[in-house]
Amino acid sequence: MARPNKEVEALLQEYADLVSITGGDAYRARAYEKAARAIGGYPTDVSRLDAKHLREIPNVGKSIADKVEEYLRTGHMAAVEDVRAQIPAGVRELIAIPTLGPKKAMSLYQELHISSVDELADAIQAEKLRNLKGFGPKTEENILHGIKLMQSAGDRVQIGVAMELAEDVVAAMERVAGCEQCTYAGSLRRMKETIGDIDVLVAAADSAPFMEAVTRLPYLSEVIAHGEKKTSIRTNRGLQVDLRVVPPDSWGAALQYFTGSKAHNIRTRELAVHQKLKLSEYGLFHAGSGRKIVSRTEDEVYARLGLPWIPPTLREDRGEIAAGLRGELPELVTDADMRGDLHTHTDLTDGMATLEQMIAAAAERGYAYYAITDHAPDLYMQRMTDDKILQQRDAVRHLDGKHKRMRLLHGTELNIGPSGDVDWPEDFLADFDLCVASIHSHFNQDRDALTRRLIRACAHPCVNIIGHPTTRHIGKRPPLDIDLDEVFAACARTGTALEINGQPERLDLSDENIMRAKRHGVKFAIDSDAHSTLHLDYLRYGVGTAQRAWLTAEDVINTWPLGRLRRFLDKDRPRKGRPGEGRTSRPAGGRE
DNA sequence: GCCGTTTTCGGCCCGACTGTTTTCAGTCG
Numbered sequence: 322m323a324r325p326n327k328e329v330e331a332l333l334q335e336y337a338d339l340v341s342i343t344g345g346d347a348y349r350a351r352a353y354e355k356a357a358r359a360i361g362g363y364p365t366d367v368s369r370l371d372a373k374h375l376r377e378i379p380n381v382g383k384s385i386a387d388k389v390e391e392y393l394r395t396g397h398m399a400a401v402e403d404v405r406a407q408i409p410a411g412v413r414e415l416i417a418i419p420t421l422g423p424k425k426a427m428s429l430y431q432e433l434h435i436s437s438v439d440e441l442a443d444a445i446q447a448e449k450l451r452n453l454k455g456f457g458p459k460t461e462e463n464i465l466h467g468i469k470l471m472q473s474a475g476d477r478v479q480i481g482v483a484m485e486l487a488e489d490v491v492a493a494m495e496r497v498a499g500c501e502q503c504t505y506a507g508s509l510r511r512m513k514e515t516i517g518d519i520d521v522l523v524a525a526a527d528s529a530p531f532m533e534a535v536t537r538l539p540y541l542s543e544v545i546a547h548g549e550k551k552t553s554i555r556t557n558r559g560l561q562v563d564l565r566v567v568p569p570d571s572w573g574a575a576l577q578y579f580t581g582s583k584a585h586n587i588r589t590r591e592l593a594v595h596q597k598l599k600l601s602e603y604g605l606f607h608a609g610s611g612r613k614i615v616s617r618t619e620d621e622v623y624a625r626l627g628l629p630w631i632p633p634t635l636r637e638d639r640g641e642i643a644a645g646l647r648g649e650l651p652e653l654v655t656d657a658d659m660r661g662d663l664h665t666h667t668d669l670t671d672g673m674a675t676l677e678q679m680i681a682a683a684a685e686r687g688y689a690y691y692a693i694t695d696h697a698p699d700l701y702m703q704r705m706t707d708d709k710i711l712q713q714r715d716a717v718r719h720l721d722g723k724h725k726r727m728r729l730l731h732g733t734e735l736n737i738g739p740s741g742d743v744d745w746p747e748d749f750l751a752d753f754d755l756c757v758a759s760i761h762s763h764f765n766q767d768r769d770a771l772t773r774r775l776i777r778a779c780a781h782p783c784v785n786i787i788g789h790p791t792t793r794h795i796g797k798r799p800p801l802d803i804d805l806d807e808v809f810a811a812c813a814r815t816g817t818a819l820e821i822n823g824q825p826e827r828l829d830l831s832d833e834n835i836m837r838a839k840r841h842g843v844k845f846a847i848d849s850d851a852h853s854t855l856h857l858d859y860l861r862y863g864v865g866t867a868q869r870a871w872l873t874a875e876d877v878i879n880t881w882p883l884g885r886l887r888r889f890l891d892k893d894r895p896r897k898g899r900p901g902e903g904r905t906s907r908p909a910g911g912r913e
Numbered sequence: 914g915c916c917g918t919t920t921t922c923g924g925c926c927c928g929a930c931t932g933t934t935t936t937c938a939g940t941c942g
Contacts, residue, residue, distance in 0.1 A: 348914070348915090348924090349915095350914090351914085351915095351925075351926095352914035352915055353914075355914090355915080356914080356915085379915095382914060382916080383914090384914060384915085385915085419940090420931085420939090421939095421940085422940050424938075424939055425940090455934090455938075455939080456933090457932060457933055458932095460931090460932065460933080463931090671926095700926095701926070701927055701928060761942060762929075762930090762942060763930090764942095765930085765931095
């Protein structure tokens with residue numbers, strides 16, 4: 322959908338970066354950043370707005386509206402191009418390295434003419450930074466570590482970026498005459514947290530129109546390969562898209578083959594060999610005669626091998642074949658199971674949409690319940706106060722019932738302090754419907770301290786969900802060094818759920834950690850952590866991650882009916898302010 | 914550059930941490 326919004330967001334963010342690198346007014350840089358975020362999260366396609374309506378977007382004034390309008394009209398933004406001419410693009414890449422900001426990047430460029438990550442790594446090896454003011458041995462070490470972290474993510478992109486592009490390509494192919502079926506396959510269909518390239522599969526009798534159409538996509542930068550059945554392109558963001566067209570008759574076998582994973586495919590082919598069959602992207606064949614048996618649907622292919630259809634998110638060779646043969650595949654949690662979202666923000670703190678807008682967008686998604694959980698005062702930058710949160714609660718109570726089928730829950734996202742304490746005293750917290758608690762700072766404590774800190778938060782009678790438990794940012798910040806098994810055991814013991822945060826840069830917990838936590842008997846909350854109405858959609862990445870961890874709806878508290886969810890949320894909180902609700906026995910997570 | 918239930922000018926997220934310094938700049942959330 323809002324592709325122009327994303328383009329404008331990227332452009333304004335680039336401008337903000339370049340302003341701060343060149344030592345421009347910090348508030349000016351901040352203004353561009355804020356406008357970039359607001360436009361990226363704005364639900365209306367900006368290419369349909371004139372300068373006057375652009376100014377209705379929060380944090381967009383005359384100057385930025387004019388620049389955006391100029392870009393939409395001409396495809397250029399003169400201000401950005403001017404400053405690009407002054408600073409090589411590689412200098413901006415440097416500030417993506419953790420601990421390296423605009424000031425240091427500029428100093429590296431001016432003093433040593435470094436304008437790429439590779440040049441920086443070489444310069445450190447050659448000890449060229451030793452005489453540079455402000456750069457000591459520790460800084461060198463941090464930079465090298467940061468570069469390593471970035472490279473470990475490789476050329477892969479976050480799932481959100483890949484999904485948006487893939488859905489756009491699929492939509493474009495579906496508009497081509499003769500398209501019988503079209504979908505994306507590969508690691509994206511398996512919902513991996515990062516994606517290397519995008520595989521799009523089309524079923525059609527004649528491949529030529531598709532081979533042609535894909536080279537006319539507006540964001541194409543390069544055609545890598547162009548053949549009869551397959552065309553590969555690179556987009557202007559550097560992402561590779563492989564388009565393959567197969568005859569409608571081999572759709573199922575092709576989809577199975579191109580979805581992978583490689584390890585899963587090897588297993589399925591082994592299974593075929595044992596049955597004197599041969600499996601390829603063209604179908605399932607008799608090994609001897611070469612006669613085709615099935616190929617039309619994935620279902621048929623798996624069935625002929627003695628397997629139920631295996632959901633793509635399980636196809637990682639993590640035991641799904643054996644479980645399938647035994648008829649013991651889990652009934653995975655799905656998007657349709659999700660009855661609500663339990664971690665979302667509004668513009669009262671760092672969200673971009675109002676309470677009313679967020680609630681309306683949630684209602685449109687058909688939720689049975691929806692929680693607002695703005696930040697609490699200990700995260701100083703959000704300027705929360707008792708008055709503000711109580712006023713918001715009044716507003717929430719007032720709006721509750723306005724959307725007939727959706728109930729509202731008023732919660733908060735608490736900050737877990739260095740010693741494991743949280744904002745507000747217990748009696749104040751008891752009046753929230755739910756509390757998410759998350760770590761936002763002091764990431765460098767030692768393993769013991771971090772572990773104790775999280776366990777103490779779990780033990781709090783009002784803390785229901787640990788938000789983004791490891792605080793990782795994929796490719797940017799490593800997960801906290803914690804004893805996860807200790808924390809998982811504490812969650813199970815205290816009836817505290819662990820979050821599966823659906824933000825594409827977080828996906829925290831990760832699939833592997835979820836599996837580990839489940840063995841401790843923990844329950845989970847799949848949340849969007851939305852900061853704009855558009856982010857509510859991030860829930861699906863959380864669901865995908867949960868599927869990869871073999872979770873069922875039973876494992877996920879926000880698939881439960883409201884009554885059961887409320888009993889879980891009651892935990893051990895002091896009873897007050899909720900007349901008419903009897904105290905129930907403690908509904909510890911993992912034992913319901 | 915944006916914004917206004919105190920403001921059309923003067924604020925703007927504010928405090929902490931880290932590593933480099935020798936009193937503080939840069940980065941981060």
